[in-house]
Amino acid sequence: xxxxENYVTKKLADESWRMFRIMGEFVAGFEEMxxxxxxxxxxxxxxxxxxNSVFYKAxxxxxxxxAKKNYAIITGGGAGIMEAANKGAAKAKGISVGLNxxxxxxxxxxxxxxxxxxxxYFYIRKVMFVKxxxxxxxxxGGFGTFDELFEAATLIQTGKIKPFPIILxxxxxxxxxxxxxxxxxxxxxxxxxxDMDIFHFAESPKQIVExxxxxxx
Numbered sequence: 001x002x003x004x005e006n007y008v009t010k011k012l013a014d015e016s017w018r019m020f021r022i023m024g025e026f027v028a029g030f031e032e033m034x035x036x037x038x039x040x041x042x043x044x045x046x047x048x049x050x051x052n053s054v055f056y057k058a059x060x061x062x063x064x065x066x067a068k069k070n071y072a073i074i075t076g077g078g079a080g081i082m083e084a085a086n087k088g089a090a091k092a093k094g095i096s097v098g099l100n101x102x103x104x105x106x107x108x109x110x111x112x113x114x115x116x117x118x119x120x121y122f123y124i125r126k127v128m129f130v131k132x133x134x135x136x137x138x139x140x141g142g143f144g145t146f147d148e149l150f151e152a153a154t155l156i157q158t159g160k161i162k163p164f165p166i167i168l169x170x171x172x173x174x175x176x177x178x179x180x181x182x183x184x185x186x187x188x189x190x191x192x193x194x195d196m197d198i199f200h201f202a203e204s205p206k207q208i209v210e211x212x213x214x215x216x217x
Contacts, residue, residue, distance in 0.1 A: 045081025
């Protein structure tokens with residue numbers, strides 16, 4: 001009985017500290033991000049993309065163009081597309097934000113973010129992306145990329161956040177995914193037809209900038 005009581009006491013103490021860690025991450029995130037007096041654009045895509053890939057170069061160029069237009073560039077702070085976007089923003093002498101997540105494998109901070117935050121919890125980092133973004137620029141990627149994409153799409157669809165464009169770079173990569181949603185979800189009436197208007201396609205950095213500027217106007 002005593003062992004049981006000790007276990008329960010320790011469990012409650014652990015959960016209390018977890019709550020304070022969560023609160024601390026939210027407070028630190030809000031304070032840092034609120035200090036950035038520029039509209040943010042978030043970039044997503046594979047952390048495994050190489051420096052010489054066409055997607056890496058396109059992400060770097062896009063971020064550079066947007067930073068020159070006074071946008072803050074926000075990424076997950078890691079390698080691949082995230083690094084490319086932070087690099088482009090830093091080269092333009094703009095705000096280059098890295099919201100890094102602590103993971104046992106794969107994730108490492110890139111050196112190009114001049115505003116850095118570290119998170120233990122994915123859901124807190126997601127709040128920062130959504131709260132401080134005016135567009136999501138989504139390059140080809142894996143599960144994490146799709147997760148962020150659907151998170152934003154769901155919040156926009158349900159009216160929980162202000163609508164902003166989700167820009168899918170490279171129709172060849174995203175086309176089958178888009179057509180699957182459009183055909184099957186519409187067929188079963190799981191979504192309204194206008195829900196697909198959340199997504200935009202782009203084939204060049206310049207086109208991404210145009211879409212963002214059009215939505216802003």
